[in-house]
Amino acid sequence: MQETLIQIEPKPPRGDWRDPHVEFRKGSMCYSAAPKNLTYLGLPNPRVWQPTDSDWKLPPDWKKTILAGMKERLDKFRSFRLFMDVCVRCGACADKCHFYLGTADPKNMPVARAELIRSVYRRYFTLSGRIFGSLAGGRELTEDVIKEWYYYFYQCTQCRRCSVFCPYGIDTAEITLLGRELLTLIGCNINWVMEPVANCYRTGNHLGIQPHGFKDSIDFAADEASEITGLKIEMPINRKGAEILFVMPSADYFATPHYYTLLGYMMLFHEIGLDYTVSAYASEGGNFGSFASHELMKRLNAKIYDEAKRLGVKWILGGECGHMWRVLHQYMDTMNGPADFLEVPVSPVTGTVFENARSTRMVHICEFTADLIHHGKLRLDRGRNDHWNVTYHDSCNPARGMGLLEEPRYILNHVARRFHEMPENTIREQTFCCGSGAGLGTDENLEIRLRGGFPRANAVKYVKEKYGVNLLTCICAIDKATLPTLLEYWVPGVEVGGVHELVGNALVMTGEKERTTDLRGEALATESVLASGESEARHA
Amino acid sequence: MSADRAIVERWVERVLQSYPAQTLPFLRGEQDPFRNPVGHTLRESLTILAGELMGKMDRQRIAQALDAIIRMRAVQDFGPSDAVRFVFDLRTAIREWGGAVPDSLESRIDELALLAFDHYMGCREQIFALRINELRLKARYAASEEGETP
Numbered sequence: 001m002q003e004t005l006i007q008i009e010p011k012p013p014r015g016d017w018r019d020p021h022v023e024f025r026k027g028s029m030c031y032s033a034a035p036k037n038l039t040y041l042g043l044p045n046p047r048v049w050q051p052t053d054s055d056w057k058l059p060p061d062w063k064k065t066i067l068a069g070m071k072e073r074l075d076k077f078r079s080f081r082l083f084m085d086v087c088v089r090c091g092a093c094a095d096k097c098h099f100y101l102g103t104a105d106p107k108n109m110p111v112a113r114a115e116l117i118r119s120v121y122r123r124y125f126t127l128s129g130r131i132f133g134s135l136a137g138g139r140e141l142t143e144d145v146i147k148e149w150y151y152y153f154y155q156c157t158q159c160r161r162c163s164v165f166c167p168y169g170i171d172t173a174e175i176t177l178l179g180r181e182l183l184t185l186i187g188c189n190i191n192w193v194m195e196p197v198a199n200c201y202r203t204g205n206h207l208g209i210q211p212h213g214f215k216d217s218i219d220f221a222a223d224e225a226s227e228i229t230g231l232k233i234e235m236p237i238n239r240k241g242a243e244i245l246f247v248m249p250s251a252d253y254f255a256t257p258h259y260y261t262l263l264g265y266m267m268l269f270h271e272i273g274l275d276y277t278v279s280a281y282a283s284e285g286g287n288f289g290s291f292a293s294h295e296l297m298k299r300l301n302a303k304i305y306d307e308a309k310r311l312g313v314k315w316i317l318g319g320e321c322g323h324m325w326r327v328l329h330q331y332m333d334t335m336n337g338p339a340d341f342l343e344v345p346v347s348p349v350t351g352t353v354f355e356n357a358r359s360t361r362m363v364h365i366c367e368f369t370a371d372l373i374h375h376g377k378l379r380l381d382r383g384r385n386d387h388w389n390v391t392y393h394d395s396c397n398p399a400r401g402m403g404l405l406e407e408p409r410y411i412l413n414h415v416a417r418r419f420h421e422m423p424e425n426t427i428r429e430q431t432f433c434c435g436s437g438a439g440l441g442t443d444e445n446l447e448i449r450l451r452g453g454f455p456r457a458n459a460v461k462y463v464k465e466k467y468g469v470n471l472l473t474c475i476c477a478i479d480k481a482t483l484p485t486l487l488e489y490w491v492p493g494v495e496v497g498g499v500h501e502l503v504g505n506a507l508v509m510t511g512e513k514e515r516t517t518d519l520r521g522e523a524l525a526t527e528s529v530l531a532s533g534e535s536e537a538r539h540a
Numbered sequence: 541m542s543a544d545r546a547i548v549e550r551w552v553e554r555v556l557q558s559y560p561a562q563t564l565p566f567l568r569g570e571q572d573p574f575r576n577p578v579g580h581t582l583r584e585s586l587t588i589l590a591g592e593l594m595g596k597m598d599r600q601r602i603a604q605a606l607d608a609i610i611r612m613r614a615v616q617d618f619g620p621s622d623a624v625r626f627v628f629d630l631r632t633a634i635r636e637w638g639g640a641v642p643d644s645l646e647s648r649i650d651e652l653a654l655l656a657f658d659h660y661m662g663c664r665e666q667i668f669a670l671r672i673n674e675l676r677l678k679a680r681y682a683a684s685e686e687g688e689t690p
């Protein structure tokens with residue numbers, strides 16, 4: 001007979017999926033948006049509250065507001081109604097979400113996530129649901145449902161992995177965005193989305209860095225790039241009449257390891273003599289608005305075109321940013337375009353016309369650099385990256401959101417000698433999210449992030465053990481901000497860097513002094529490092 | 541099926557039971573290690589641990605396998621006791637299979653449980669340290685708002 005001191009129950013199956021009760025625990029939830037941020041943005045119901053409170057202080061007519069909001073969006077977005085109607089619950093998406101894989105919580109299956117809202121849709125917007133209620137898969141809209149929405153819509157990084165597998169193309173990321181948008185109507189937001197949105201709106205970037213601070217950061221980086229190369233490198237700011245406006249995520253100039261990528265851009269632009277400028281007004285590529293609502297996304301995105309117009313540039317070049325590209329690719333043209341005051345982008349160095357950017361007039365830096373390399377316009381010494389054994393994480397938005405798969409790999413293979421892919425079902429369109437995107441990358445939510453990032457880390461661990469990989473490259477500011485923590489926990493010994501950081505290392509610049517360190521100030525590898533049993537490895 | 545194999549299978553099955561019922565068919569059935577990292581890690585770690593406990597007791601292999609499984613359970617929705625309880629499930633698995641747990645194995649299982657708790661605490665402490673580190677970075681970046689550089 002076995003004695004037990006503590007009675008430990010196996011995890012109860014979460015009974016009926018229609019039961020909306022969720023438990024908010026510290027470490028696995030995001031804090032609510034501070035009232036000052038909602039007030040600044042003119043959003044409803046600013047108040048002091050936290051998800052752990054039993055009373056969320058919803059406005060008295062919250063239910064009416066949500067249902068009216070749903071109706072409005074069902075009429076406005078055909079996709080929304082379609083997504084609500086056509087899911088056949090085939091389950092193809094079910095085991096594709098990194099949050100489901102990491103948490104084993106059945107409500108994190110994408111189909112279940114969508115069902116949170118679909119059940120309310122059925123109850124209030126379909127005839128059978130109105131008559132038969134729960135028999136027809138409908139669910140009453142209660143405060144608990146609102147709490148459940150908050151819990152699970154802020155446990156989705158809008159990464160779209162699930163949509164790749166859905167035979168009907170249902171995009172749960174869109175459903176999450178609409179769910180968050182509805183929550184915004186009654187003031188249920190998270191601070192790590194609303195504070196950056198308010199800051200971006202006020203000063204142009206998510207930390208609220210003011211123009212003089214922006215200039216200081218850029219100048220400081222330019223000095224550092226000059227010191228490393230022995231050349232006089234500058235990055236022009238707000239320069240009217242430049243040919244190109246360059247927009248990057250703000251983390252590139254205030255956070256590490258992003259900062260090394262900024263050095264890389266500067267050196268590249270200097271070497272090819274690019275006629276460009278950055279802007280203090282459009283000093284944030286990242287669009288935190290896209291994590292909360294279409295309206296906020298539009299308001300932030302508009303700054304890029306406005307500034308391009310004011311400065312009179314011909315076209316726009318964009319840096320290593322994640323959601324900036326999703327917004328650009330999917331929404332910018334119809335939302336704030338057409339940008340007919342700009343020209344179709346042409347590389348001033350190679351003459352290549354970027355046909356793909358014919359309508360948005362904005363080119364990804366990886367497209368631009370890959371084109372330079374393809375035309376033999378850069379002198380690259382791959383040996384300068386010999387201390388790195390590189391793999392590449394397809395950041396969700398550039399990969400799935402805009403199909404940028406080959407260019408970063410093409411560049412990496414030209415700037416580094418050791419490059420190894422992670423397993424096939426974890427890269428390219430099937431890439432696993434970092435688990436911290438769409439506003440979830442905040443410290444109070446660390447445990448959820450570690451769970452959601454486990455599938456990604458698991459693949460990194462594999463290439464570390466198999467090939468000795470020690471650098472995970474990526475082209476997204478959120479990745480660079482959050483993957484270091486993730487890897488320190490799951491795969492210590494693998495660092496995170498940007499593609500253009502490695503470009504900066506390898507770039508042989510005209511008149512430069514001999515380099516002894518990389519952009520991080522770390523000593524370059526000596527011959528012996530590569531000789532120790534490792535041959536040149538390239539996996540295209 | 542060899543005796544060892546049968547015991548490991550039972551052990552894995554018992555540990556799987558600590559996850560929500562709707563998720564079990566997937567955790568149990570999906571064999572691809574990258575599609576099913578949780579199920580894969582459990583199976584791989586428990587197989588190694590059982591092999592070592594009933595065999596040579598290679599400390600390093602034990603530490604690695606234990607770390608993989610504990611690291612995972614330390615961030616999932618388990619309290620401390622639930623997170624390390626799987627160690628004792630080996631006993632039950634052996635009994636269920638119809639065997640008796642030899643004294644030598646009894647004490648090895650106890651030792652493993654203690655080790656598991658150390659690893660669990662290590663992971664939790666690391667999580668808090670990582671969180672503090674992120675907070676510190678945030679504060680530093682916020683200072684750059686005042687014009688300081690990174």
Ligand code: SF4
Nearest residue numbers: 087089090091093166
């Ligand atoms: S794959 Fe598409 S149709 Fe199938 S359950 Fe998922 S969302 Fe529904």
Ligand code: SF4
Nearest residue numbers: 097156157159160162
């Ligand atoms: S969009 Fe990504 S995070 Fe959201 S449900 Fe789909 S796979 Fe999961």
